[in-house]
């Protein structure tokens with residue numbers, strides 16, 4: 001797989017992935033024309049590529065799909081997880097075929113172009129995934145030129161000078177700018193998205209650090225009235241909304257690099273005994289606010305079949321039960337740094353890493369995985385009910 005940076009494009013190559021170590025992977029470009037820099041990760045989900053590509057947590061990332069046929073059910077207006085930029089590009093095995101699905105509205109290739117995302121097909125994604133598993137997630141540039149013209153030295157320079165995700169605060173860039181009242185509920189075939197009902201529902205203020213919409217839909221489904229606020233909303237402004245509980249969303253970037261707008265506000269909410277629920281980045285920042293540390297993972301966890309086990313006190317008869325979960329994270333809470341009073345509630349059965357915490361004596365908990373799925377299994381929906389149920 002290693003080539004020199006000055007290798008000419010092989011005949012017919014219209015796309016390339018240039019890794020920061022000089023490895024050049026040729027293929028067929030699709031979607032937007034140009035180039036984009038990011039960290040290359042892999043996702044093992046077999047379905048849900050549109051949801052993956054629109055998850056803001058993938059900002060500044062290039063997703064390698066291990067499932068070989070991507071794009072074949074097209075795209076539609078309902079399966080968006082966010083309108084903001086998510087993954088900058090994707091790498092796939094097979095060339096994208098024509099769509100075949102009754103829900104499809106726009107071909108995946110056209111959709112990628114319209115969204116400004118670059119695709120690369122015809123890549124040995126199995127070899128690339130093995131490489132990431134062995135050597136960690138590399139920084140890279142993905143490029144698409146229909147004429148097959150690439151300045152490889154410039155692309156390599158771009159990949160090498162990109163500072164990488166560690167230490168990078170990205171949540172602020174993908175958060176909403178304005179407060180929003182959210183009332184959409186879950187999707188059902190033949191009905192589309194439902195709506196929340198009732199005036200006496202507990203009010204959840206959800207802080208958007210780069211949230212997936214399906215999280216808000218699940219909060220509504222579990223019985224909450226939801227107001228979404230931008231990442232930089234102050235403690236005072238959050239309290240002025242009189243929340244019964246505050247939700248901390250997922251989002252991109254390094255949790256330890258988020259600025260004064262995040263962890264100090266969460267710490268103040270915790271000190272005020274506000275009920276809190278965090279997912280992924282929100283979980284990591286809750287852990288930081290409680291005094292734990294986070295770290296960059298070797299290759300991260302991204303897929304729709306990650307087993308997570310319930311551990312510790314408080315589960316009663318369901319202690320030890322395994323949930324199959326959806327995941328997308330490249331950072332993790334260091335389970336060895338949990339201070340007294342912070343209990344580990346879930347661990348990954350793949351590598352034993354921390355997947356959940358609860359703060360003793362408070363109504364505050366977080367999970368590293370994605371109970372809202374989208375894509376993925378719905379084993380963990382109970383967490384939304386647990387949170388909304390706490391808000392009486």
Ligand SMILES: NC(=O)CC[C@H](N)C(=O)O
Pocket residue numbers: 057249250251252253254255279280281282328329330331332
């Ligand atoms: N999905 C997320 O919220 C991801 C959180 C964080 N950016 C990580 O990569 O670990």
